[in-house]
Amino acid sequence: MSVASQDTAIRTGRVMRTLIYLVLLLFTLFYMLPLYVMVVNSVKPLDEITGGGMMNLPQVFTLEPWAKAWSSAQIGVEPTGLSPYFWNSIKMVVPAVAISTVLGALNGYVLTKWRFRYDTIVFGLILFACFIPFQIVLIPMAKMLGLMGLAGTTWGLVLVHVVYGVGFTTLYFRNYYAVFPTELIRAAQIDGAGFFQIFWRILLPSSGPIAVVSIIWQFTNIWNDFLFGASFAGADSQPMTVALNNLVQASHGVKEYNVHFAGAILAALPTLLVYIVAGRYFVRGLMAGSVKG
């Protein structure tokens, strides 16, 4: 280990270090375990699993469960596989993430650079919305979606996710813009730039890191949502999570564990991919916003 201590001034003995590595390794295994189980069992025939070989590597490698999970497994009453639901989720996630991020950026801009009386209270009201148990809005929301003609549609779900996601996006952009120098806004005002010009030309070009945070956060949350999907989706707008649950909980026929695992990975893949590809930008962006100026 290096001598100069930038991260920590604490020194540990050899025995202690070995112990620490051991514990960290143990927990690495713990966190990897379910993923291992899912992956390994999604590529073996069903009888290898039921025969007590859940932890073993596959003796016969097969992609059959994946194909079945994607395109022919029984979901509810139709043997469609998960693919139509995957696209349902995409159709719901993309607009919901885009709209909530844009709204959050504008809100954050107003709440930090155009402050007005009671702006903190307004922010508090918006922020608290993130933390309510959504059970409290399920009944009126169902009624409201019916009134708006959006019951059971993808756009209904988009609306729901925008409404209950805008608090988070506003929070992120507000914290990020709070440390963005206000003098820049003033300079632009003197230069003659208007409200939207300042946002578009000055603020937005510097917003990359926090936009990544907001998009990842919203994508993960909306993709992974189950409660709203289960409550408000119609037969042809059900998202992936609901379909996966239907697949796994189906009470009839043989339980095809390998297909369940393949389906679970399919449902996890988009968010997992985003996490692996962009995870470090997420952490970096979060840090950029929270560093006190």
Place this chain on the structure above:
Amino acid sequence: MALSANADFKTRLQAWLPKLVLSPSLAMVLVFVYGFILFSVYLSFTDSRLLPSFGWVGWENYSKLWRLSHWETSITNMGIFAALYIGICTVLGLGLAIFLDQKIRGEGFIRTIYLYPMALSFIVTGTAWKWFLDPGIGLENVMQSWGWTSFEFDWIKNRDFAIYTVVLAAVWQTSGFVMAMFLAGLRGIDNEILKAAQMDGASNWNLYRRIIIPQLRPAFLSAFVILSHLAIKTFDLVIALTGGGPGRATELPATFMYSYTFSRNQMGIGAASATIMLMTIAAIMIPYLYAELREKK
């Protein structure tokens, strides 16, 4: 901002634009959050069953609710689940963060592994653990096939222990995130203070106990607030892992509300339970948000 009469139209418009831009979000939140909360709270005082109805019944739903053994189970489970989930996540998160803060080789890699469960849906987590813990094909079966024939692990099918499997899966999903919060807190501590304490002859144990951990108070508070609100909102995980069973052994308020409202057509009681959930979260969140927002002024 009051503008004087001298201001031209464009200047006036500019002065109003910010509020104009903010208003759709605010209106949305006022209607879809606060309006709906009022509506639900109102429903909890009515005789709504399959559909909303407006016959006032006062506190009847609440008194019925507290007499239901189903609700009592949910609340008891909530107590066990919240205490263990928050406690274990905090201890584990702090411990792993401290260990990971010792200039560990491959820290970035380890951190990625500890954190990835956060990216998964609770439905996926639930599915994975459901079959891994299933005595028929999972751990028990594996151990027995490896030759430990007396090995038994059937918690997920056992009324008395099923709730602990929910705790296990939930801890697996979020403890890495708590670790990251503590790690950020540890990295924020001034290194000179630590050096000074070492000059004073503090051992590592004392350094953590007396100097470092006390300085992590904000991280503890954030972790507590986030974990407690996640605990109260836990729904998907139970649905996917146990479906609330065996029997009602793993019902939580969130699943209770869902089944009473949508499967049992007892909307009034469902609304009452949702109101209680909201009040509990509000009791934790409002003081926290108030303090946070006041500080920043």
Place this chain on the structure above:
Amino acid sequence: MGFLDIDNATKAYGSVEVLHNVDISVQEGEFLVLVGPSGCGKSTLLNMIAGLEEITSGEIRIKDNLMNGVHPSRRNIAMVFQSYALYPNMTVGQNITFGLEMHGVPKAEREKAMKEAAALLQIEPLLGRKPGALSGGQRQRVAMGRALVRNPDVFLFDEPLSNLDAKLRVDMRTEIKKLHQKLGTTIVYVTHDQIEAMTLSTRIAVMNGGYVQQLGTPQEIYDKPANIFVATFMGSPAMNVVKATVAVENGRPVAQVALHDGSPVALPFSQDNMADWSGKEILLGIRPETITDEDAADRKSSNIAHLTNRIVVTEPAGSDTFVTMTLGGKDVIARMRSDADVRPGADFSFAVNMEKAVAFDPATESRIAP
């Protein structure tokens, strides 16, 4: 009627008034410096001139046009900020021309204006770079370039040098002064640094607690401070202010001040009317450079007083040596030549140039003489 008129301007946040009835009239080509400690309201006043903060009551006029409520971009002003406020995502060239672009100036004209400004400030090689790649001094120049291209009626500077290191600050100070002399523009400049105020300005407004304490030329401010605040704020080391009693000796009014051992010494005033204060207490202000050794006493002065007092501390500072003594019960600093033979603990004979001494009323803290 001036070029820039601030007329009875007041700023209040809710019921808290932070700026009280400010009246300043700036002539064309003047370099006005607003100076004061932090929180004195100087930046607020500058922002009100810029239009970045609303004026609560009163009027601000530029070239006789009422500016209240007029958008900052329509006041024909330019501002240089403390942090320079360069747009991080634009190149230096784009930064400089952004204001022109927003005002709809055609591209060819923008380029021409940019080239001129860049040449004037010697920043042509930087035009393609981003602000992040510039040094502090270069950023400072770009910020001034951005202000220059607009060809504004009034330049506003908000503590533009406070983010630079000491040496660069002095260089840029000279640079700004040169620019002012060359272009003859009207400038309002905010700083908390009294040396900047003295060196740059044609007139200074010393502010404190939301009031303009004194408005005048640097010389007036330095020699005839309106009150004790101005006297001690301007000048470094600060003016010594000691308790004294006025008496009349041999027909001349004198200030009686206690030496280190309590025995009195009489310092004659240059103003005869100080006799009116006979028998009363006053506060006597003596600038450190007016207390010297006998040899260095100002030969042009008609009123040198002498006193022998004990030296407490000496601080050699290269060109000068600062000597601390006890006078009127307080520490008093004298600024001596570096070769003066001073030693702590020794009794030393000082010469005080009483022509430059200032007397204040202890009740109101206002100047009573000269």
